[in-house]
Amino acid sequence: MNTFSFTKMHGLGNSYIYVNMFEETIPEALFSELAIKVSNVNTGIGADGMILICPSDVAPVKMRIFNSDGSEGKNCGNGLRCVAKYAYEHGLVAERSFLIETLSGLVQAEVFVENGVVTSVTVDMGNPRLKRSEVPMIGEEAEQVVAETVEFAGGTYEITAVSMGNPHVIFYVDDITHAPVTSLGPIVEKDARFPEGVNVEFVEVVNDQELHFRVWERGSGVTQACGTGACAAVVASVLNGKTARNKETVVHLAGGDLVITWTDEGNVLMTGPAETVCTGVYYY
Ligand SMILES: N[C@@H](CCC[C@H](N)C(=O)O)C(=O)O
Numbered sequence: 038m039n040t041f042s043f044t045k046m047h048g049l050g051n052s053y054i055y056v057n058m059f060e061e062t063i064p065e066a067l068f069s070e071l072a073i074k075v076s077n078v079n080t081g082i083g084a085d086g087m088i089l090i091c092p093s094d095v096a097p098v099k100m101r102i103f104n105s106d107g108s109e110g111k112n113c114g115n116g117l118r119c120v121a122k123y124a125y126e127h128g129l130v131a132e133r134s135f136l137i138e139t140l141s142g143l144v145q146a147e148v149f150v151e152n153g154v155v156t157s158v159t160v161d162m163g164n165p166r167l168k169r170s171e172v173p174m175i176g177e178e179a180e181q182v183v184a185e186t187v188e189f190a191g192g193t194y195e196i197t198a199v200s201m202g203n204p205h206v207i208f209y210v211d212d213i214t215h216a217p218v219t220s221l222g223p224i225v226e227k228d229a230r231f232p233e234g235v236n237v238e239f240v241e242v243v244n245d246q247e248l249h250f251r252v253w254e255r256g257s258g259v260t261q262a263c264g265t266g267a268c269a270a271v272v273a274s275v276l277n278g279k280t281a282r283n284k285e286t287v288v289h290l291a292g293g294d295l296v297i298t299w300t301d302e303g304n305v306l307m308t309g310p311a312e313t314v315c316t317g318v319y320y321y
Pocket residue numbers: 051102104109110111112113114115116203204236254255256257260262263264265266
């Protein structure tokens with residue numbers, strides 16, 4: 038029997054099983070399979086996926102994120118805040134501000150600390166990628182996918198697509214409580230126009246600084262929150278003239294709020310909490 042120590046953490050209810058790969062050795066060939074197993078709420082620990090906190094050649098730490106279906110994501114906003122908290126509280130970094138490597142590049146994280154405990158984290162998520170080919174989304178229309186009319190399952194919708202290092206598509210709805218998250222979400226996630234799949238977000242605009250948000254995540258389904266999705270929603274809302282650039286926007290997710298700004302310099306800043314649930318030993 039093999040084992041590894043884990044920490045379960047969450048950002049606004051978006052929970053992952055975090056493994057400190059500075060201390061643990063797990064064969065790479067098992068990462069996907071283990072992500073599926075630990076995520077299972079009945080036979081595993083229960084989470085939206087697994088995140089490995091790894092050594093890096095270019096930063097103090099590197100994050101690798103696996104969704105609950107075993108697929109690897111290239112970025113994870115809630116995961117980055119939790120990795121930052123873990124790295125600071127476990128002495129993997131000495132400063133409050135440090136770089137984290139992801140599969141989509143380097144990001145800068147800054148932790149805010151009370152009595153030695155990280156209570157919130159700001160992550161500079163970098164510049165959104167707005168070209169259709171960068172999302173990626175297949176299509177002949179404009180180079181950017183902003184309020185583009187498309188058909189899914191016989192219905193006609195207006196979508197905006199944004200990459201935050203991982204792919205997102207945003208649908209605006211009048212009433213977030215009736216958003217078709219579980220009916221449309223899985224159809225759009227696997228639509229052939231998104232060759233890498235897509236995270237599907239539904240957004241109700243409250244005013245020019247406030248959004249309601251629900252998500253169907255690629256590889257995990259409904260989650261309480263998606264940090265990269267909330268950043269994509271703010272970028273999409275600026276592109277659609279619904280919120281302002283360079284101003285804080287509060288995004289209300291099922292698990293709580295994130296504060297997000299798409300700055301005039303081009304980068305997206307995300308601030309929110311990160312919490313530790315428990316630690317344990319997993320047998321496999
Ligand atoms: N929950 C995450 C995103 C996780 C990865 C995503 N499902 C993907 O496959 O791109 C977040 O907080 O950003």
